[in-house]
Amino acid sequence: MRDVEVIEDPAAAAVALEPVRARLLAELAEPASAAALATRLGLTRQKINYHLRALESHGLVEPAGERRWGGLTERLFTATAASYQVSPAALGEAGTPAVEPDRLSSGYLLAIAGRTVREVAGLIRRATDAGKPLPTLALDTEIAFRSARERAAFTDELTTAVTDLVSRYHDETAPGARTHRLVVSAHPKPAAPPATRAG
Template identity: 65%
Template sequence: MLDVEVIEDPAVAVIALDPVRSRLLSELALPASAANLAERVGLARQKVNYHLRALEAHKLVRAAGERKWGGLTERLFVATASAYVVSPGALGPVAADPRRTVDRLSASYLIALAARVVREVGGLWRRALDAKKRLATLSIDTEIRFASAAERAAFTADLSKAITELVARYHDANAAGGRDHRLLVMAYPKPSDEPKEEKTCR
C-alpha cells in the first residue's frame, strides 16, 4: 500500500470523490469483505459490492485474498493507498498554472506553484514506482513567528540572499549528466484553527 496516491485521471477522481466510495476507501486501510464494510457503513451488502466493483475497476482498491465465512467464500479488498490527492492535471486546461499568474507575491501564484508540485512530483513518483526506483526529493517544513512586518521583510531579504548565493555556488548549467531541479520556498500565515504540531525538518 502506498502512503499517498496521486490521482491524475478525471474519471478516477470522480469515483474517489463520491462520499460513499471515499468512506469505503477510508475503511479499507486493512483488508475487509463487503459484508464487513456493509456493517460498518450501514449499507446493504449489494450496494457495497456495487461500489467496490467501481473502486476496483478504477484501481483504487485491489483484491487482498479470500476467507471462508459461514460456508461461503468472501473476497477481501484493501485500498491501494493510505491517502489520496487529486492532481490539478485532472482538471485539464483549467488547472492552476503559475505561468498564467503575473503577480508572484499573490496567494494565487503560491497556490499555482503548490498545484504544479502535486502534478509534477505525482507523475515523477508514479514513474519511479513503475521502475522500482526511489525518487530523490527534499522537504523542509517548519514554522517561524515574526515580531513585526519589518522583521518578516528582513527575513525575506536574508533568505533571498542566502538562496541566491547557494544557487550561484552549486548551479552548473554545463554539467555533463547533470539534472535540473526545481527549488521552491513558500511562506504564508498559519491558519488559526490548525492544531499545533511539533516543528520538524525533513
C-alpha cells in the same frame, strides 16, 4: 500499499470524490470484506459491492485475499494507498493556471503547489516503472514573526541566502547534470478549530 497516490484521471477523481466511496477508501486502510464495510457504513452489502466495483475499475482498491466466515468465502479488499490527492491535471486546462509573476500573491503560491503535485506525480510514475527511487527533498517548519517588518526582513534574508546557494551549486554545463526545482513557500498557519465542549 503506497503512502500517497495522486489521482490524475478525471473519471477516477470523480469516483474517489463520491462521499460513500471516499469513506470506503478511508475504511480500507486495512483489508475488509463487503459485509464488514456494510455494517460499518450502515448500507447493504449489494450497495457496498457496487461501490467497490467502481473503485476497483479505476485502480483505487484491489483484492486482498479471501476469508472463510460462517460457511461462506468472503473476498477482502484494500485501498491501493494510505491516502489520495487529486492532481490539478484531473481538471485538464482548467487545472493548469498560468504562474503569476507576483511571488508574494496567494495565486502564485497555489499555482506553484499545483505544478509540484503534477510534476512529482509524473516523476513517481516513471521512477516506479523503471524500478528506481525518486530523489526528493522537503523542509517543513513554523516561524512566528513578531511584526510585519520582521517578516519582510526574513523574506529578504532568505531570498539572499537561497540565491547565494543556487549560484554556488548550479552548473547546467556539468556532464550528467540534472536540473531540480527548488520551491520555498510560506503562508499563515490556519487557526486550530475550537475545542468542542462535552455536553
